[in-house]
Amino acid sequence: MAFHKVIGQEKAARMLKNALAHRRLAHAYLFSGPDRVGQRHMAMELAKALNCTKRKDDACDTCTHCVRIAHGNFPDVHWIQPEGHAVKIDQIRALQENVSYHSMEASVKVLIIEAADMMTVQAANSLLKFLEEPVGDVVAVLLTENKHHVLPTVLSRCQTIPFQRVPSEIISRQLTAEGVAEREAAVAAKLAGSLEEARQIVRGEWFRHALDVVVQVAKAVDGHIGQAMVVIQEKVVKSELGQHHLEYFLDLMILWYRDMLNISLGCEQPLTFLEHSEHFERQLTKWTEPRLVQAMEALMLAKRQLKQHVPSQLILEGWVLSVQEG
Structure with missing residues (x-):
């Protein structure tokens, strides 16, 4: 049917x-x-x-x-x-x-x-x-x-x-039943609002690339602003990710900082980037809870700017600067 x-x-x-x-x-x-x-x-x-x-x-x-x-x-x-x-x-x-x-x-x-x-x-x-x-x-x-x-x-x-947002658990379970790796199914389900969209995400080569780029960008932002700008330019702005899938990239960055916030608050939520939990623990000395919230709010602003057709480079550079200033 x-x-x-x-x-x-x-x-x-x-x-x-x-x-x-x-x-x-x-x-x-x-x-x-x-x-x-x-x-x-x-x-x-x-x-x-x-x-x-x-x-x-x-x-x-x-x-x-x-x-x-x-x-x-x-x-x-x-x-x-x-x-x-x-x-x-x-x-x-x-x-x-x-x-x-x-x-x-x-x-x-x-x-x-x-x-x-x-x-x-x-x-x-x-x-x-x-x-x-x-x-x-x-x-x-x-x-x-x-x-x-x-x-x-x-x-x-x-x-x-x-129409309601579909619980990510339902989407993830269905993707896994269709043969998608558990980790990829779980992440795609958090990005998507529907099963059909999640299927399209996991079929894209950009998706696996994006998971790696998020880690590179987040770690660059932890360091020097100049290095962060270079990574943003080379890995996101000039790539298929920045040209066609930028909203998903921003959502993945939100999930990265949400993981850190959950650890800081002691929440028992499943982590999206579980394999980086030790890195999160080490970074919490300089990533305070207010700063993490600010980073996520800045990413939400970036998503709104994207829908207003602001150039991707300006969106991303603005986000990096706002985080650094935090």
């Missing part, structure tokens, strides 16, 4: 499956929850289920429609992503124009708008006209991390389906 491939989101899957089975489908949904916990995957599964030629309450994953939707080449499933910092009115107008045409192959057209909270007011108002007067067999799915930033009039015309 395809909906239940989205591990950890059983409640959302059950709501959608019941709506399909009892023909009570809303014409607009808002999938709301933390980033990367399965909203995008669930939206694709809904699109498949709505257009499956073999089943009525779920996707079969074998018919032509299901396969093509999964591969992103089905003409009646439309995805909208932000252009730069926003979802713009021209994107919504183009979407509405596509909807006005006769369906090419689908029984139901599906419009999926990512980062719906980033719609401009003009775009949201344009979308509102469609939501107030739906045309034919069309279902809109809006994805958001923060539903409170969605225009209230748009929000009121959508059925909200909440």
Whole structure:
């Protein structure tokens, strides 16, 4: 059953499956929850289920429609992503124009708008006209991390389906069952919000490289600032890690300092970097609890800056300087 491939989101899957089975489908949904916990995957599964030629309450994953939707080449499933910092009115107008045409192959057209909270007011108002007067067999799915930033009039015309962060233990256990090494499964599960995302992480060569780079960067930061800047430049900024996976790198750095903080506080939490526990113990003389908290807060700021498209080199250098000043 395809909906239940989205591990950890059983409640959302059950709501959608019941709506399909009892023909009570809303014409607009808002999938709301933390980033990367399965909203995008669930939206694709809904699109498949709505257009499956073999089943009525779920996707079969074998018919032509299901396969093509999964591969992103089905003409009646439309995805909208932000252009730069926003979802713009021209994107919504183009979407509405596509909807006005006769369906090419689908029984139901599906419009999926990512980062719906980033719609401009003009775009949201344009979308509102469609939501107030739906045309034919069309279902809109809006994805958001923060539903409170969605225009209230748009929000009121959508059925909200909440998504929760999937416990890392569930993801780790499933990855291990699929043959992933325990340590890699545990780390990937902490980075990911969904099983599908964790699978993508462990498949990437950059992931194992990142685990080594985190250690090199953290130890360089312990020393001279000049050396730390060199390591950041050579190992992160100029590499695939810094160009395509920087958010994950920042998350790994947070896990490094969280390990140190847990040891300092005497917490019995499982360590992400267990093999470096002796190093952590030695560093606690100069890494006080307030300084560790400051380091993690600075990394959280770096993640926000990344989403604002601040250059990676400026983000990382700013973080190193803030830690040194701590």
